[in-house]
Amino acid sequence: MPDVMNPLHFTRGKALPNRFLLAPLTNSQSHEDGTLSDEELHWLTMRATGGFGMVMTCAAQIHPLGKGFPGQLGAFDDMHIPGLTRIADQIRAAGSVSSVQLHHAGMRSPAKIIGEAPLCPSDNEEFGARALSHDEVTRTRDDFIAAAVRCDQAGLDGVELHGAHGYLLCQFFSDEINLRDDEYGGSLENRYRLLFEIIDGIRSACRPDFTLGVRLSPERFGIRMSEAMEMAATLMQGGKIDYLDMSLWDCFKEPEEEAFKGKSLLAHFAELERGETRLGAAGNLRDPESVARAMAGGLDWVMLGRAAILHHDFPQRYEANPQFETVALPVTRNYLKDEGLSPSFIEYMDRWPGFVSEEAAG
16 A cells, blocks of 8 residues: 555656645636736645645636636637646646646536526536537637647646536536437446546647646446446556546445445446556545545545635644644634735635634624
């Protein structure tokens, strides 16, 4: 079993100094045109100086119609390259490895943000979304690839494709949402075709040592465990990606589907053949004990979200004392400010019950 403080080597690209990755956290800190703000850069660089082996940005939009939340970072235009370059330079200077998560919200793009009906593989009455035409699907593929090329040009170490949480790529994966009758719908192979075309395009267009990961989530959003496991295995054994990021919400809970009960979500994916692909997960990893438990369960690396919000230097604290006690919730706004969160990020976290103390709300 590898120790979480051991370096992590990928098939391509830089080795990580340790196996802690910063989760791609929604934070609403960038400018509305997608350009990087000083506040978002400060948030990221604090995690790099705090010892995270890889620092990943929030989900970065690859097209204006795929915007999922206010203040979202962008990678859809050359005007974003200077900001992406600042991220790459400062994370590198802090001794960490950089990655941008590439994202299109699809039917989950709020109409009030994008100014028109959101997009989806098929018409969706619940979300008021319209189906992408065939040409729009291939243009979306090209938009993902172009965004990755911008990240490459900016000197970033790699990108992750967001195929989880019911966003556009995940919508293509679901046979409940994706009702297309062309080569992007129907069979499991067809529903994942867009993802594999994006992977191939990035491999062709970016430098050979550009690190490429994919985020998937099982359950929810019309995703079946059996299909999620089959595609996770296909991705890991295919040799075209460097790591698979499983977003499990809770690594240690059993699946919802009766046929898969009896062992944890983490165990189901950790037992898959993975070839040279590195497997990691996020989901309720909030303290040293859960980190150690996840690594013991067979992961190559762990991804921290809330724990990284509360402790920008979680890896350094862990290295000094693998039993250190994490701060108890709720925490004050001043505490979060000291941890590098901007006022807009703090307001976002205040939506989560029990996270920000009422005492500091006034």
